[in-house]
Amino acid sequence: MTNTAFYNASNLIDAENAQDPNTEVYQSISYPKELLYSNRMYEKLMEFEPNASEEVQIASKAQHICRWKIGRDSYPMDRVGYLKWREELKKFHATTTASILEKVGYDAAFIARVSFLIEKKQLKKDEETQLLEDVICLVFLSYYLDPFVQKHDREKMKNIILKTWNKMSDKGHQEALKINYSASNLDLIKEALGL
Known part of the structure; x- marks a missing residue:
């Protein structure tokens, strides 16, 4: 796949995360919370494993994509509720990312692999x-x-x-x-x- 697809996918992931109504101040600058998290994930990945595959790079950026859309309070506030929420989030992050990757032209095998990683399988x-x-x-x-x-x-x-x-x-x-x-x-x- 060309770098163009990666660049387009990254921009679309950033655009989604930039809509986070929650903010976090870092070094006196206010950021949409999940955009900041996404950038931190990608930077840490490239620092830790500079040769990481394109699939892992995208999965790192999209790990929490649009997380604010499924609130913790929409599930019971106990351990079972917490685990259900986490499972639901993984699927949500994977499907949200898959639709972006499809839009920019990645093939089914690539998209399946990114989903596998986001859902932290195996x-x-x-x-x-x-x-x-x-x-x-x-x-x-x-x-x-x-x-x-x-x-x-x-x-x-x-x-x-x-x-x-x-x-x-x-x-x-x-x-x-x-x-x-x-x-x-x-x-x-x-x-x-x-x-």
């Missing part, structure tokens, strides 16, 4: 699904750990960190330990991992 078994999961975890640890720490107690945070760690590969772990954490967050991570 984690730990499929190399590219694992790569995407590593990037998701690295983006979380780099940018979203602090807001979580402010919202949850220490025990809950240790559990979140451990779950995140267990989803990652060895290469992901090595990269995660290079992140410039605050002293208190680094202590929390070490405590959670028993380091």
Whole structure:
């Protein structure tokens, strides 16, 4: 496939995410939340695995495409509700992305592969699904750990960190330990991992 299709797909994904009514301020600039997340995912992927396939590159950008359209509050506020919401989101992100890829001329096999990755199928078994999961975890640890720490107690945070760690590969772990954490967050991570 030509770079034109990739460029067009990227622009359409960005255009969708730019409609997010939720904003996040980063370095004194306000961004649509999911557009910022998408950019962080893509940048982290290219930093972590510069030779990532086009399928993974698109899956990284579209990981949370239009996430605000399916609110957490549209499902019961318990564990079962949370898991149902997450499953529904994966399918929604995959189908939203598939229609964009079809529009710009990607073939069915390429689109199916991107959907497979966005739905995070065969984690730990499929190399590219694992790569995407590593990037998701690295983006979380780099940018979203602090807001979580402010919202949850220490025990809950240790559990979140451990779950995140267990989803990652060895290469992901090595990269995660290079992140410039605050002293208190680094202590929390070490405590959670028993380091």
